[in-house]
Amino acid sequence: MSLRQCGVWAAVIWSQLTGGPAHGWEHWGGDAGGTRFSPLAQITPANVDRLVPAWDYHTGDLQSRPPAAALRTKFEATPILVEDSLVFCTPFNEVVALDPGTGVPRWRFDPKVGDGRRPANRYACRGVAHWIDTQAPADAACRSRLFMGTVDARLIALDARTGRPCAGFGADGEVRIDVARDLLWPGEFQITSAPVIGRGVVVVGSSIGDNVRVDAPRGTVRAFDARSGELRWSFDPLIHDGIVAGHANVWAPMSVDEQRGLVFLPTSSPSPDFFGGARPGDNRNSDSVIALRLETGALAWSFQTTHHDVWDYDLPAQPTLARIETGQGARDVVMQPTKQGFVFVLDRDTGLPIWPVEERDVPQGAVEGERLSPTQPFPTHVPPLVEPRFAPADIFRMLPRVVDSSCDDQLAGLRNDGLYTPPTTQGTLFYPMTGGGVNWGGAAFDPVHRILYANVSRAVHIVRLIPRAEADHLTPPRGVDFGLQRGAPFAVTRAIAMSRLGLLCNRPPWGEMVAVDLEAGKILWRATVGTTEDRAPLGLAFKWGTPLVNGVAVTAGGLVFTGAMDAYLRAFDAGTGRELWQGRLPAPGVANPMTYEWKGEQYLVIAAGGHSEAGTSLGDSVVAFRLARAGEAPSWWSRTIDRPGGRFAGGALTASLVMAVLVSAGWRWRLRRRRL
Template identity: 25%
Template sequence: MSTTKFTSTSRPISTMLIILATILGCRNHSNVVAEHITWSHYGGSPDQSKFFESPSITKSNVEQMELLWSYPSGDDRFYFFSPIIVDSTMYVLGKNSSLIAINAKTGEELWIHADLPGITRRGINYWESEDKKSKRLLFTLNNSIQAIDAVTGKSVMDFGNNGYVDLREGLDRDPTSITRIQPMMPGVIYENLLILGSAPGEAYFSPPGHVRAYNVVTGKMEWIFHTIPHPGEYGYETWPKDAYKYVGGANVWSEISVDTERGIAFLPIGSPTYDYYGADRLGSNLFANSLVALDAKTGERLWHYQTVHHDLWDYDLSPAPQLLTVDKDGKKVDAVAIATKHGFVFVFDRVTGEPLFPIEEKPFPKSEMPGEESWPTQPITSLPSFTRHEVTKENLNPYFSDSLRQDWLKRLDSAKTGLYVPPSDKYETIMMPGALGGANYGNTAADPRNGMMYIMTQEYASTYRLSKVEPPKNELTENDVDKVKSLYGSSCIACHGSNMEGGAGPSLKNLGHHMYYEEFRNTVINGKGVMPGLVHVDEASLKALFRYIGGDPERRSFRRSNQQAESVDGPVVASGGVTIPPDLKRGAPMQDYPEGVEQPEDQYTTDYGLDWPGLIDPPWSSIVAYDLNEGTIKWRRPIGIDSLYAQGGETKGAPNGTQRKGMVITSTGIVFATAKGGKVYALDAENGDVLWETTLSHETNAQPSMFTLDGKEYLVINATSNFRSDSYDHSKKPGAVAKGYLVYGIPDKK
């Protein structure tokens, strides 16, 4: 089965693309430099390469790096936010969910737009007009898109409908049934367009993850790409009839990369719902789990490649597609490379979509679940894998106690493990890597000039066992108390503590008094921050759990609007964003198949099985450098420090677990990388040797940034997370720096 496909239009698009490639050729060095001298996007530039022109920080002087100044964040709710820097202004998320503009040289606050609860926490978008007279920050907030003037900090009221765009509209579903659609990530700016993904959740009947582009000036939706095709569209036949009416997901929840010269947007599309059981979506399921190249101006599909057919393992395409020039068979080829959760790298000609390295469809085990039809083959690239694919008795964690080791030996006797083993209700499946293994969002970077791609990966297994979904109860009983305690003990206690006073996660003590059930339900089902969504929890148990933390499910919520935020000192210029009308409130989510649609007899679910980040022997986390000119792994460097399994010291290559880390690649051949235990490294891009390292006072879970000011380069790190129980708490050391945004550089000579 051929999986690289071009659009079927009346014009000869393939020929046109090849001619375009010949005319443009590969990008010259001056173009590469021009795109990578600022950090106004999440990944630095629209190509999301995390590559930066940094002539003043070199391999010979990087060891002089010091903390120059820091900006305190106020609390720990912003640990995923990645700052962007424009000219001499840095934009951060801080105290009381406020967007804050600060002087990038001194840390002085310029303005504060306070009180934006519900804002996408991983980053924002910046846009400016060609004449630079109009400058905007665009972000999503409570299922809306809003814009703030980047100079004044005030809401742009002529954007959209009185200052907002309703993201629930335009998806061919009842808008009131969409409980969450706003993306986790900030999207990408291309010319006057904001190209946006979504995070609709992973439950049955979640909304579809169609990708949309909005005009940054007017807020008008300019185009939509149906990731779950509608009748008459390419790929519709890869689903059951009318699947687009009830299947959800197939969304871009991570980084969209754009080739700005050619106007091509590259979408890393995720899994369809439900992730682990697909009896209601038989077929290969385009465009789920696909790298899709679109005309960035129109949304027209140019080509695609599906990396997993009929996904049953939550193997989203999570990291940014990397755009780089490779020397292939003596010719310079502009390529796009995508790394996957399950440890593979696929590389294509950026314009034509032709694979640059062979890919073979190989057979894998058949599902035994009723009604399920797993796809008989899956694509395997000839490039070396960067993860292991099996948990065995021989590679179990050597630091396990004897009793724990014996327990796992017994589990392995009855479980199945290996690449593409379908989940089952008859036995446990142990997937390596699992839902959070391999490469995830923010975990890829590249030097676009020389064909080098860098992947941050972790060896993290998931353990699955399907169970039948039972009808929800209409009333709570006394027995539900035991069920809730069991749910809390299995899914919450590790982060929130036995007494609900917190630990790695925040305190839940009397949290129900301070939030509404709607927000609580959304958080538990869809996940938030490092917390994965618990899609298997029924409504009755959710309400019981909410009462368990002091809440009242019947208490109605309301939307605060434009009121002065409390406890925010400084130059507050606005508060609360724009007023969102009551009709934007969420209604009841879709709970069943549309009338007349064929459906399986039962539904099955499983949790994410994330209890064992260090199940196999170390290293658990590494940076892998791929030479895509040769198709080889050039070097591998374990990163991070973990104390959970250490004997007589600390262990390198620590499991990140649900934490997120990032990289910056410099033009001088340095890889800056963050890692577990508050570690920051400067590695030699040629061989992975450590040139400099430091340990932060708090953990970091955001993408680092770089910027240039007055001819000098600076590295910015968001260090606002608590250390987990399996790491040493460096915040207790004398001289620890407060939680906040840290700016490193080479100090001026005195």
């Protein structure tokens, strides 16, 4: 079967599976199950080098907002194609609808989010959700509507055709979330991920400041009537009997199986992240994949991926819904990637693992007052996407130790007994770091070839518990994240292990794309994603990878697309992992790409706004690419990768030149928080 025939077959299958058209991208994750798969096959490995910029839309956020607010943005939005418009939200929750072919704005809605909230997880909005009220007349206002959660804890409903608020929803088109307790500051509680909708119910999670206090706001998930805005149900994942804690919230994107009437939640850790003495036991339903009944909020099942979490190993990624062959027939499953680099594959009806998950002994010996779980769950069939242990041989030494021993000095003396080594007052080496493995970008699944694709990050965290008497007078140095953990006997500091040259202390690659054959339990290939080009002077592009919190999109054309923390959108051969193409962006595209067909042409789109927590350059662009038309030719914005080593192989330069370049660059990877 030819690639083109495969694409046509995929389009037919996907239309039948999803009930939607083959040309669009109607949900944040591509479809309600978050597969990030497109059946479009116009762009292929054979012609990807003919991609050219189609249009570039600027939101104006960086110019219209005060610098203190603009410099705290993360443009993580993924547009959706609905009502013949490309719709997305800016970090300040402005909703914009563009012409898909030209990028010309059709309408814009501003909810007037305040500039002075200091949101705990920065100004960010990952996307909007779309719903059609089939009971309303075809020409009725708000028959087709958009939903968005905001940084100031509102759920807003808009007419998808005009951008006007839906007057019948809540009060003038919005519902204010009742947090049910006083906040320490306005930005302690916010909403960052898109809502999900099914059976006339819109479900929304929350994002809450980490490591601030033990008795923190609760991580309640709320569901509202999609027509009226009336509260239908609420669900607090954390069971509070005998414990003092909050959170276990759902800050990451959710998934929906409307046919089964289920919504799938990836829950976070209880508060605080690094000391659990006030919350004994496994803290059931935290760090879990949870299935709830859409119409009632009743618990269908729950599967916990980390017991009694004191490592900030919450679930950051959207559960991916797919149908796979298991060796004993086809099954509908939930695939959940984690920060540890694991992929749990669960039966969609029962939550039971498709393949064995072993409870293995893990390191013990925590600080006084802590009671660790003696075991943790390990998948046995699908190999880890990130190696779960860091050894001295894994230290990255660009220069001889006599010249730069900063990494060895930092890591010496830290407790490092492998995965799940508990936090200590002497300092503990966390690997993967608390923002490692797979993050909020999630995984993509090709249902035709049944391959899972995911971006992963590699870095080392140094975590240290600070006794309360010392913590109250501590001023942490620059680059160290400090969590007071009020109400606990210990505060916490976190720092990325970096050398004096500003390089990560672990060996590259620091960011990879991984392709996995789930059925065979085999990693097919790994590909380094990203270079130092936008960090180092003179455009030196060492192919070491960049941390990758964003996800990928896979197409029936045989390509996987991703952004990175350098300013390129990239295309990889889905079968081999070979990097085929780079499209230059005005700022790093730390967001999930998407693709759609418009008037016979396939477009590829990504939000290119950078990432303030990671220290990248910032921007406010949404950029689209398409294949060159007759008479057009690729420009410097678009280039083919013609050799595996990239533009520079690193070893070709002398150590002295490398040192001079990197020192002068002042390179800093400032990945300080888990919710990157």
